[in-house]
Amino acid sequence: MLRLFFLVLPLWLVLSPATHAQGLQDILQVHAEEVIKPGRRSVGTVLDDLAASGLPQAIPFLEAWRDRAIVRRDSDGLFFRERQDGDIYVLYDLDTGARQEADPDDVTQTRPNGGVRRAISNALVQFQLSDPDIGKRRAAVAAIARSMDASQLAPLQASIAEEPDAALQATKARLAGMLGALFGENSDVRIASIEALADDLSVDVRAVLNRVLSTRAGVAQTVPQDANIAQLLEPGAQITPAQAYAQLVAAELAPPLVEADAIRAALIANIDADRVADVPVSALGTDAARLRAYDALAAQGVVPQRVSAAQQQSAVDAHVFFLAYDEPDRAVTDAAAHALIQIETRVAVNQTVDLGLDALSLASIYFLAAIGLAITFGAMGVINMAHGEFIMMGAYTGFVVQQVVPDYTVSLIIALPLAFAITFGAGVAMERLIIRHLYHRPLETLLATFGISIALQQLAKNIFGTQARPLTSPQWLDGALVFNDVIAISYIRIAIFVLALVFLGLILFVLKRTRLGLEVRAVTQNPGMAASMGINPDRINMLTFGFGSGIAGIAGVAIGLYAKVTSEMGADYIVQSFMTVVVGGVGNVWGTLAGASMIGFLQKGIEWFNPSNTLAAQTYMILFIILFIQFRPKGIVALKGRAAAD
Incomplete structure (x- = not known):
């Protein structure tokens, strides 16, 4: 009706x-x-x-x-x-x-x-579905999607042509296709709807196809000709013999097994003058004795007979076990199975692409965090453990600017150069006051910069507190670029990737096309020869350290938009930064890019195999890098020149 x-x-x-x-x-x-x-x-x-x-x-x-x-x-x-x-x-x-x-x-x-x-x-x-209010129409479509029923197909199809909103019309048509796959009036209509869904990667479409392909376990003496068989189950392969016999018992095709508790209860119930079927109660201390007493009771017809292992195996061998589709039409299930295989194959490909985008995004973050360290470490040989704190200073600079300039786009434009200026100045001050006195003494440099990092962390805690501070991205960076139901990447990650490319180009321009870059490369390759040509290595070291620290500050602003801003955020990136520099090749921009890519893809790959334990993934990654360095100690792209000077 x-x-x-x-x-x-x-x-x-x-x-x-x-x-x-x-x-x-x-x-x-x-x-x-x-x-x-x-x-x-x-x-x-x-x-x-x-x-x-x-x-x-x-x-x-x-x-x-x-x-x-x-x-x-x-x-x-x-x-x-x-x-x-x-x-x-x-x-x-x-x-x-x-x-x-x-x-x-x-x-x-x-x-x-x-x-x-x-x-x-x-x-x-x-x-x-035909209400003038689009909000009610959307609510109606959502209600149909939540609980699909055959009665909803005809009115939904009737409302599609009159739907004025193009997006909602497409949603209705897609939902009608899913309902058609489930409740079409005949096999041809259902198969056509299923084939049309084969290009859709969404989870709800896969749920519809799995609903068509739902199965139930069955058992019979021979394969039933009227059943739509999905799979024959071989005892000992697809199911265990115990599961097979339990299925026979459930289908009332075999007697149930007598469990140990039932045996014990039967023995207790049949104690007669300290004996159970002529077996003394005092002798029932072993399983064998209890089974002998129970079998004696069964021979008297007092309790059910036990089913022996041979009888169980004989019963299993005499029957066929299978999974049968709930859908009786073989053509429909074949079409659904073929469509589901197509979808799952495409989903796997798209998941690989999505994993690659995640890895690329992570690599760009590591590149931004490490490029400044690559410059200072490569040009000066300084192990700067405070590099992460320069990243932290840049992030807090962005936070302070946002407190003064409420427009997030304008504040971001101001924060990037300001973060560079502040961290550049901090780097120059640190180089002039401490680092310059510790050249060619790497252990003392490491200890000194480690102490500075602790001091900077404590200073940040005193100023900003221990709670994470928000560094809010502009509205145009909200959301994600969605390619389909599997592949999506947030606009913030895209922005960080673009920023990494910009800095790659900027650093290459400075090093290859400017006098400062020429002098930096000269000092990097042979400081003695550079000094004899009139270049002041002391000045170049100061500017290089400041430049690398300034880049870390800009990286801090970018990373702060994506991650938490705390006084300890630098510690989250210092290890990856050093690994990136060492793996890529000390002091080489292209090597840093290669190292960041390798570590980013490696970490995401390991996390894919072990998604529930990111700490284990990082541990495996470090072990792999240690092995890699054993075979290629100078990194992927080895720097030339400094070894000769040393």
Whole structure:
């Protein structure tokens, strides 16, 4: 009966009020008993007539009926929508909405049960598919998607052509395709719908196909010819012999096993004068004795016989075990299985691409964090354990700027050069005051910079506290670039990747196309020869250290948009930064890029194999890098020149 309700629904929008020969009250009087005491089977008649009437007031009536807010006045048998207005009991006319006071003792409440209320809710969803309010139409589509039912297919298909919103129309068409795969009127329609879904990678489409391919376990003496067999199960291979026999017992094709507890209970229940079937109770201390006593009872017919291992195996061998599709049509299940294989193959490919994008994003973060260290470490041979704190200083610079400049885009534009300037100055100060006195003494340099890193962390805690501070990205960096249901990458990660490319180009330009870069390369390759050519190595070391520290500050702003900003955030990147520099090749920009790429892809690859334990993934990565350095100690791209000078 609901079919008529769904088929006439699209006529609502074109029906003129002048064509309504009846009011809502007239229809309800015809079905007065069904309205006051509705049942799951009888409610369909009421809903069909309401749909055929085309009355717009039917929707608020259905909503009120579902919410048990419809009453019948006993004095005249008319139906109203009730409401308690303070101490006054008010009734509203269902056709005109007129308000009138009433005596609560003169009304009878309608109380539809759960099944009726579900039927009314389903009917309302169909009404809402063509509602002028797009919000209600979206809610109706979402409700259909949550609980797919065959009755929803016809009204959903009827509403697609009239849907004015292109995005919602596409959603309706896609949902109609999934419903068609499940509830199409014949095999050809279902197969066509399934084949159309083969290009969709979404989880809900895969759920629909898995629903078509749902199976149940079965057992028989021979393979049933009328069953749609999904797989034959071989005991000892796909299922264990114990599982196979348990399936026989469940199907009442074999006697149940007698468990140890049942044996014990039977023995206790049959103790007679300190004996159980001529076996003394004192002798029942072993499993063998208990089984002998139980078998004696079974021979007397007192308890069920035990099933021996040979009998179990014989019963299993005499039957066929299988999985059968719940869907009886072989053509439909074949189409669904083929479509699911296609989708899963494409999902695997897209997951690989998505993993590659994640690895590329992580590599760009490591590159930004390490490039400044590569310059200072390569040009000066200084092991700067405070490099992570320069990253932290840059992140906090971005936070402070955002407190002053509330526009996040403008604050980001200001924060990047300001972070460079602040960390450049801090790097120059550190080089002039401490590092310059420790050249060619790597252990003392390491200890000194480690102490500086602790001091900078404590200073940050004193100023900003121990709680993480937000570094908010501009609105245009919110969200993600979504290619499909599998591949997506956040705009912040894209921005960091672009920033890494920009800095790669900038650093290459400075080192290859400027006088400073020429002098840095000269000092890096042979400081003695550079000094003899009029270059001041002391000045170049100062500027190089400051330049590397300034880049770390900019990296801090970028990383702060993605990660937490705390006084200890530098410690999260110092180990990866050193690994990136060492693996890539000390002092080489291209080597740093190669090292960051290798570590980023390696870490993501290990995390893919062990996604629940990122600490283990990092441990495996460090072990791999240690082995790598054993075979290639100078890194992927080895620097030339300094070894000769040393």
